[in-house]
Amino acid sequence: MPSSLATNVRTYSLFGELGDLPDVVHCETIAARSQVNDWELASHRHARLHQVLLLAGDGGRAVLDGRAIDLTAKSAVNVPIGSIHSFSFTPGTQGWVVTIVAEMLEAALGEAEDVRQVLKRPGSFASDAALRAVIERLFSEYAARDFGRAQMLRALCGELLGQVARALPRSGDSAARTNVLFRRFEALLDARVAERHSVADYAAALGISPVHLSRIARAATGKPASWLIEERLIREARRNLIYTNLSVATIAYTLGFSDPAYFSRIFTRATGLAPRRFRERVLRGS
Helix, strand or coil, X not given: CCHHHHCCCEEECECCECCCCCCCEEEEEHHHHHHHHCCEEEEEEECCEEEEEEEEECCXXXXXXXXXXXXXXCEEEEECCCCCEEEEXXXXXXXXXXXXXXXXXXXXXXCCCCHHHHXXXXXXXXXXXXXXXXXXXXXXXXXXXXXXXXXHHHHHHHHXXXXXXXXXXXXXXXXXXXXXXXXXXHHHHHHCHHHXXXXXXXXXXXXXXXHHHHHHHHHHHCCCHHHHHHHHHHHHHHHHHHHCCCCHHHHHHHCCCCCHHHHHHHHHHHXXXXXXXXXXXXXXHC
């Protein structure tokens, strides 16, 4: 998709919702949001959410990063974080949408194999009984709110992501279009998240100019490199707040901040919640 268009695509947290995802995972039917929008979801992207859709009946059409795909019953769709996508469903289409927040995605995937890179590719594939079964179990666990719910949802998300990665093609046009420099930048962000490098630092590590790096970042995500650096830092802070018992001050120091109060201001500006308030909200949701 041309970069000039990518910069104009709206970015949502959960379709039109701008708040943080308050749960380990979010499960809803395709009809829940598409029906009230006349079964049409215009082009948009999610800044920190990964989605898996499974159609149980009828069909429609998806556009994933500029590539149109016809959907039929039993089609499954992988929508990675940052991927530009739109849907036009046949009225009455049945199916499920599983939305996984970035921190949950990282916890579920770990560093095993090359699953993470495969899941970064948007695409559609024919589902099987095993994929439908794990999604149905996810929806059942999500609705039940039984003891150990969060742990069960994490485990089921891991199983779902593994099945999706197995089903997605691991070569072809989508992989060929992947920007090698941007993937290297992403890898550096993951490796140096606690070092608080600037755009110039990352550009030097890649052997390019800061302007070129921001141009690459905008083409891939619609955001400048500086925004991606801060977003990765905030994502790591969120992960620590959710999955560890570290104090806010300790998390701040771990992420390279000498002043915990400054870290709290940065986090609040980015998320709309102070670190302690964010942790309390997530714990209640879990």
